Amino acid sequence: MGAIETHGLTKRFGELVAVDNLNLDVAEGEIFGLLGPNGAGKTTTISMLATLLGLDSGRASVAGYDVIDKPAKVREQIGIVFQDPSSDDILTGHENLYLHGLMYGVPRAIIPQRVEEALELVQLKGREDDLVRTYSGGMRRRLELARGLLHHPRILFLDEPTLGLDPQTRQRIWAHIESIVAERKVTIILTTHYMEEADRLCDRLAIIDFGRIVALDSPQTLKDTVGGDTVQLEVVNVEAAATALENLECVSRCETRDGRLDVAVQDVAQNLPAVFTAAGEIASFSVRNTTLDDVFLHYTGHDIRDESAEGVAKHMHRVRSVNR
Amino acid sequence: MSQLSGLYAIWLREVKVFFREYSRLIGSVLTPLLWLVVVGKGIGASIEDDASFGGVGYDTFIFPGILCMTVLFQSVFYGLYIVWDRKIDFLKEVLAAPLHRSTIFLGKVLGGVTDSMVQVTIIVILGYFIFPEVTYTVRSLTVVYLFMFLLAVTMTSIGLIIGSRMESPEGFSLVVSLVVFPMYFLSGALFLKRNLTSEAPYLYWATVANPVSYAVDAIRYTLLRGDGGRPIEAFNEFGLALDFAVLGGFCLVLLVIGTWAFRTMRL
Ligand SMILES: Nc1ncnc2c1ncn2[C@@H]1O[C@H](COP(=O)(O)OP(=O)(O)OP(=O)(O)O)[C@@H](O)[C@H]1O
Numbered sequence: 343m344g345a346i347e348t349h350g351l352t353k354r355f356g357e358l359v360a361v362d363n364l365n366l367d368v369a370e371g372e373i374f375g376l377l378g379p380n381g382a383g384k385t386t387t388i389s390m391l392a393t394l395l396g397l398d399s400g401r402a403s404v405a406g407y408d409v410i411d412k413p414a415k416v417r418e419q420i421g422i423v424f425q426d427p428s429s430d431d432i433l434t435g436h437e438n439l440y441l442h443g444l445m446y447g448v449p450r451a452i453i454p455q456r457v458e459e460a461l462e463l464v465q466l467k468g469r470e471d472d473l474v475r476t477y478s479g480g481m482r483r484r485l486e487l488a489r490g491l492l493h494h495p496r497i498l499f500l501d502e503p504t505l506g507l508d509p510q511t512r513q514r515i516w517a518h519i520e521s522i523v524a525e526r527k528v529t530i531i532l533t534t535h536y537m538e539e540a541d542r543l544c545d546r547l548a549i550i551d552f553g554r555i556v557a558l559d560s561p562q563t564l565k566d567t568v569g570g571d572t573v574q575l576e577v578v579n580v581e582a583a584a585t586a587l588e589n590l591e592c593v594s595r596c597e598t599r600d601g602r603l604d605v606a607v608q609d610v611a612q613n614l615p616a617v618f619t620a621a622g623e624i625a626s627f628s629v630r631n632t633t634l635d636d637v638f639l640h641y642t643g644h645d646i647r648d649e650s651a652e653g654v655a656k657h658m659h660r661v662r663s664v665n666r
Numbered sequence: 667m668s669q670l671s672g673l674y675a676i677w678l679r680e681v682k683v684f685f686r687e688y689s690r691l692i693g694s695v696l697t698p699l700l701w702l703v704v705v706g707k708g709i710g711a712s713i714e715d716d717a718s719f720g721g722v723g724y725d726t727f728i729f730p731g732i733l734c735m736t737v738l739f740q741s742v743f744y745g746l747y748i749v750w751d752r753k754i755d756f757l758k759e760v761l762a763a764p765l766h767r768s769t770i771f772l773g774k775v776l777g778g779v780t781d782s783m784v785q786v787t788i789i790v791i792l793g794y795f796i797f798p799e800v801t802y803t804v805r806s807l808t809v810v811y812l813f814m815f816l817l818a819v820t821m822t823s824i825g826l827i828i829g830s831r832m833e834s835p836e837g838f839s840l841v842v843s844l845v846v847f848p849m850y851f852l853s854g855a856l857f858l859k860r861n862l863t864s865e866a867p868y869l870y871w872a873t874v875a876n877p878v879s880y881a882v883d884a885i886r887y888t889l890l891r892g893d894g895g896r897p898i899e900a901f902n903e904f905g906l907a908l909d910f911a912v913l914g915g916f917c918l919v920l921l922v923i924g925t926w927a928f929r930t931m932r933l
């Protein structure tokens with residue numbers, strides 16, 4: 343039995359179908375990614391799995407317990423890092439962690455030790471007795487991450503966990519996530535707009551658009567389906583080149599972006615001459631490995647980068663506007 | 667055991683927040699003082715005959731009522747914070763914890779009750795210096811605090827129940843005003859309820875249906891003494907036993923409704 347299973351999971355908000363007939367089967371000890379543009383239904387899915395939101399049809403089980411029949415049992419097994427700020431800004435960082443330990447059933451005697459470890463991990467030592475109100479957006483995010491991990495849950499939901507964090511911190515968090523999965527077989531569902539994060543952490547990825555899964559596989563396989571490597575071309579006659587390229591055996595995908603051509607080519611080393619011939623007169627070219635960005639673009643038709651920039655701005659805005 | 671820890675955590679959080687915002691403390695002491703000094707003395711000065719107020723000065727007469735008012739307003743408006751907490755994501759952290767909804771509700775109630783008790787204590791202490799007729803003994807204070815506690819539990823529950831249903835702070839304030847002002851004025855805080863029986867019997871029945879009346883009744887009878895420290899029978903309108911039974915009943919019923927309200931609360 344999987345750690346998380348859903349069958350036909352559906353959630354509507356009025357007319358809008360936020361999550362549409364979702365089937366997931368996440369194994370114990372797996373890091374499973376949900377990838378999708380804004381409004382795809384990732385947060386809604388997590389809220390239903392964490393028993394915070396009812397469902398309209400279908401069913402879902404977490405750690406073997408049905409989320410509707412046994413929500414209390416589910417809550418004993420999970421930890422969650424919310425997308426939006428959820429720390430108490432009138433309390434200090436230390437108080438936030440301590441109260442979390444009490445509420446999430448950590449034995450009183452070991453809470454201080456856990457709090458220390460958590461502060462160490464997210465490098466908030468020295469600031470733990472300041473009010474969260476005085477933290478920067480990234481510090482606040484780190485505190486919320488530390489809090490989600492504090493009670494050593496068996497199943498973790500991470501909703502854009504490293505949003506707004508600097509690269510070094512992000513690396514530390516990734517390493518920690520990998521270590522808890524290796525040591526304790528924690529199961530993780532993670533949403534992210536950072537392709538690098540999805541690529542590094544996730545065993546499998548579901549690309550979601552309009553509440554539906556449009557692709558599901560390991561990051562590598564997804565990249566392979568989209569095509570080997572990407573050749574970017576600036577050509578004189580874009581249309582003619584595109585038609586000619588699409589007819590080539592080795593070209594699995596050819597997309598026009600801002601007057602440039604993104605061509606997915608299998609076995610570039612062998613086939614580059616053929617590509618050049620087909621493209622006609624070339625102004626410039628570059629070759630790079632296919633990334634999840636390409637996969638994302640391929641399946642959803644949106645570029646992920648715009649999303650993440652907007653996401654950070656939105657998050658920071660929320661952080662600032664949350665004042666009690 | 668873990669439920670108890672959770673209860674303690676929720677209560678502790680409320681108490682920490684309360685003591686960190688002194689402005690709330692000062693604001694809540696000012697209103698009762700205005701009532702005691704301005705309304706009490708002002709109206710008291712125009713009253714010729716103290717007999718319809720049990721033979722004590724009007725400002726002394728309303729003192730127990732003002733204690734109840736302090737608890738009443740403070741407790742109900744505490745429900746405002748749940749509206750806020752629901753708008754932003756603080757509450758999700760609590761709702762995703764392995765705690766029963768009844769634990770969460772009870773923790774919030776106890777937090778609100780603690781706030782109210784601290785604030786009303788300031789008025790109780792001030793009363794000692796202002797009113798010589800007010801008798802503080804171990805027994806009277808025990809009874810007074812018992813009833814203020816029951817009243818606070820009742821009213822905090824009402825505030826949280828309303829708060830769990832309202833979408834906006836403005837809506838909450840509006841609905842709560844419609845509830846607390848009638849409850850305050852129909853509690854006998856400012857007059858003797860039995861004087862209503864002949865003049866306006868329907869108002870009398872409204873006071874009987876009002877839980878606050880029972881707290882006012884018990885506290886006034888306990889706290890205000892006549893010559894030689896004898897109880898003033900005019901203040902014994904319902905009787906302490908009935909007061910306790912009715913207010914305690916309200917408490918229990920509202921705790922049950924509150925748990926249900928939290929269980930079905932939408933974010
Ligand atoms: N409480 C709500 N009421 C009405 N509509 C909602 C509510 N919550 C979410 N939605 C809608 O459901 C859809 C899915 O939202 P959701 O928050 O799950 O998206 P997401 O994939 O997490 O997006 P993002 O990347 O921006 O976080 C959106 O169209 C959103 O407008």
Ligand SMILES: [Mg+2]
Pocket residue numbers: 384385386425501
């Ligand atoms: Mg989201």
